Amino acid sequence: MPSVPKKVYERLVAGIKQFQPILASAKSRDVNEADTVTIIKDMLADVFGYDKYSEVLEL
Numbered sequence: 001m002p003s004v005p006k007k008v009y010e011r012l013v014a015g016i017k018q019f020q021p022i023l024a025s026a027k028s029r030d031v032n033e034a035d036t037v038t039i040i041k042d043m044l045a046d047v048f049g050y051d052k053y054s055e056v057l058e059l
Contacts, residue, residue, distance in 0.1 A: 015047030 004012075019039070026039060045052040 012047060015043070019043050019047070 003019075024038060026035060041052045045048040
């Protein structure tokens with residue numbers, strides 16, 4: 001398995017840590033699927049660099 005560069009690893013860890021409170025809050029409020037999709041699309045855009053309007057069309 002290829003290794004992940006340290007800079008990318010640190011960016012991913014920081015981005016995922018940023019979304020942990022949001023996900024915990026969503027879980028405790030038992031949000032619906034549409035809200036969950038919105039959170040996941042934001043994660044893909046912020047953490048992984050996807051353009052949520054053109055690259056992430058449907059989950």
